[in-house]
Amino acid sequence: MTHFRSEPEPPVGITPVEHTGSAPTREAPAPPTGHAPVNDQRRAQLLLASVMDRIGTNRCHKVILAIVVFGAFFDVIEQNTVGIVGPFLKEQWGVSSTGIGFLASATFGSMYVGAALAGWLSDLKGRKTMFNFNLALYSLGALVCALAPNFEVLVAGRVIVGLGLGGEFVVGLTLLAEMTSTQFRGTAISLLQVGAGGLGNPAAYLFGWVTVGMVGPHLPQFLGGPDAGWRWVFVLLCLPALLVLYTRRHMPETPRYLVSKARTADANRSLSVLASGRMNPRGLVVTDYLPDGLRLTEEKARWTEILKGRLGRNSAVLGSCTAALFGAQFVLLTFWPTILVDRGYPVATSLAFTMIIFTGAVTGTLFATFLNTRCRRRPTIAVAAALSCASALAFPFLANGATAILVLGFLFEFFSWWANCSISTWCPELYPTRVRAFGIGVISNLGMIGGALLPPVAGVLLGSMGSTALLSLVAVMCAVVLVAVPFGPETFGRSLEELHDEN
Template structure:
């Protein structure tokens, strides 16, 4: 039996017992429908993680195929990240103007197109252009996903469920990605045509399944907060009714629409534009949490991109380096799981600052003591644990900072700042690698984490607070 994505409201029941959108979501709680919503979001983020790691994993093959060096390979990563920044900004705008669901579907379709062009690239310039397109498609995936999930769930569940998204992306995704690349570029490489063509088929394999995700995402309920901010009361109530149906079948036949919210719950009208993100309180929040994202995401992308290259420089084969990187990323999975636990129980600011301090210590330990395979893997896993704990907590924090009218755009800016860091920081990392080897790279990352502690100190605390309280939104009737 197929589902339907129709948002056409049916009959309306008596008013709910407790008015207000936040109260309605608190009563709905967490059930099977919310599990489906999270699964649909996690699926897209899983492919995001694989694509993010693809250039580093296939680096040696791309260098041979196109006759390029480390600088040109790094530029591929940079162009992808810049495309991601464009995608985040465009996706955030579309999400806040036309709806979260629309933006999510467009993201993956653009990503699929770019991946297929990458597979057919005949020269380095075509590959660069295709990776930019891939970046655009992937850019808004994570931030728009964060925005819609933050708006669909109860306050008490929000932190843990937002962190769950990074279990798929940064945790399972990072482990599976390097395992996937080790498999298709190793044992299956011959079946895929050897080193000359296996990387092309890898891009195809990554692109095609995303179409299935787009198909099933038509079942996602639109954010009731977005609909309410646009004055679309009936559609907001239908979305809440679908969320509160308690069964997957309820997404298709939710029954009579429950009147969870009324005109009195419409928030005060605010402008939906990027200019609003850079005004007053919003600007202060962008500066603080954006600076923290620069340090955290920049460190993560640098290591994910350079780790196979760093290991090959130490004499390990490409297959071994990919396998070792996969093992290190077991720490990422545990870090994302730890963030999922802490996000529902601990303040954002304290958790981020503590994780940054411990991440700094673990980076220094890696630089000083990772001299054997055992220590390399152990210290690498510890470092990745704190890296993913940090990134996950920052991803939970970012959509909580802004009002509904600019939530996706604000989260896109904060995470986009991290995107820029991902494009820029591999270059100084290569510089430090050339003059000091692997220890030089980790010394740079340790310094970044020290600066992260300072930046996070100025971010607002959002733990346990309804989004409307954090953003200062009030209903029009009570304004």
């Protein structure tokens, strides 16, 4: 890992020029060794890839990564808040179980819309712009929920929250992929998964237990009293979002997006900020990594691209993998306690076992982070999917006794989150810059649709045929991933510009 000061050594073949009022115009330099002569648009992309890889990873990249992961972590906690506050809404407002379910549906339904819209607008207006907007929207929704005088306003607040949540992960994934070097890209995206699903889901219930279980009953009247404990769940979740929003003011736009919009001067400034190692460096010297002599044109985003030709095949592979794997994970997220109760364990014991099983998600994402920097995408995903399938099939026959249940359950979560994390790393690599965020948004929605449709089917199987049928369904979904992966391209070790000839 190489660190640079505010004026880093330029990549081979690039002679930067400092801004001293107006930058000189000159002939664009040749692309890096190994590339045939191409037009200025493609030349700028290849030069940009060389610059990004030469800058490497420094403090600025790590701060940006921390901000994105921090936001995603609290987003996942927010997704679980309906389950946390549901019992209090029933007690204080008389909300039925159906009403609680509707509240959850309002959140996740608006997340579908938010993911697609955020991806589309991010390709139009910029990654940083939509990243900030999503967080501001989420914070506004959380505040509405905290102050809601009735159930109808609470539903409206959850819709606003869902719009922000749906876009947050999509734009964050795109931003990290475009802001990092080829070598660090897999690690950065994998760590996003560690902070989000890996740590966020177990942390959500710990947060709820502390807020409404431990502190809530003892709240003084000037803070609303014990009956306001559930409102503080939303208030506290709003505060970290506002902190991240403040920090994001200084985050640069991704150079890759700026080049795709023919904004050479802004791209040079963004690259200079990244190379300085600080998000808000004083006395920044802007360096012409990309000469003004390059004749660039704005790349127009055609949303139908992701459904045609090579990108259409990539979308089919990613969509089937994501929908199948998310569906399998949501099935067991929903039914692990029920399966354990059916095996004769008390409810409290089943919940404790489930929490232990889900530690596999954290370790699985950490393991994937290690592999994604060192191993090719397709074999990594295929092995994880095969092991997920095997562990799901083994559970009904070998999970006899507490130790076997915990080990096999842990292994499934470990392998499936390993696969999930690796697919998330693969996803932004399969789309060009002009439609990358929109493509990720569509794939994210397919995953959420799989997560919404499969649990009801699994519930019918569990009720009529038992846990063996349910776990067989989970194994089939993991096998779908195994079959689909070979049809996608290998992307490991290649820059985003090498993967897509965008002209």
